[in-house]
Amino acid sequence: MVKRSIRFIPLFKIFDGSEVSIPMISYGDSGKRVLIVTPLHGNEVTPIYLIWRVMEYIESSDALKGSLDIVLGVNFYGLLFNMRVDPLSGRDINRSFPGGDEYGSSGHIAKSIYELAHKGYDLVLDIHGAGYSIPHIIIDYLDLEVTDYLIEVAKYSGIPYIWDYYDMEKYYGFGLDRTLTGSLVKLGVPSLTYELPTSGYSDKDMVNSFNGLINILSYLDVLDCDKLDVEDYPKEVNGLFRRRLYSEHGGFIEAFKEPGEYFIQYEDLAVIKNILGEVLERIRVDKEGYIISIRRTGVVKPYEGVTSIATVR
């Protein structure tokens, strides 16, 4: 039976003398090495359920061949308050890499993870929850040798992959070069963003997400096991570009599409209504593509995202 070892990474010393630290769970100490980090966004908790399942799998099988380090609960205060950002600084940790004083506490957390990620790993995986979504992998669209390798890893997983971002000016504008993967890939460190749907523990999407992750670990020779099936996602998504569509007005969302569904040019993906139910705005785009994630109902603020799509440039 494989045993876990746990060490704690100190994050903060607080004025009452207590310390906040987060656990790093490690399996094995030889062979290929993978680092998993999650969650940088404190309101995305499905990755934690997935990690428990992976730990159970490793500990109850003899599949371990290389080494795996998992840092759990990175956005400690975000988890506590169910917030995307780091509540201490009000900043997005995943826009604060490589870390530094100008990002306050989120820069401090980012720096700890960034330094760890440089310790010779064969792959760094950053796992997120993407809401009502298909599971998908995001690869930073940087024309580097390492990206060919990342495509091979993504393809083997069976999980659809998309490029970040459809517009490179916006890639830098949104600070996507300051994500964990963005900051690593540009230096040639292999790194992927793995996005999970926010669904139940045993739902089909969760099983597929688990199988995709096991496939990645087996492709990397961290695990020695057969390839697992990942079903039901459009393969045409592969190699398209991620794009977020926003509501200009804000209002009540009514969505017409499901994650994984194809759409044509100028098709209504959702409408934004006022409180009387009148349509204020149609969410549509001048290209065809696939829905990656979408908000079905609820209130959206002006210029808040309604859907993430995969489309041609």
Ligand SMILES: [Zn+2]
């Ligand atoms: Zn996230």
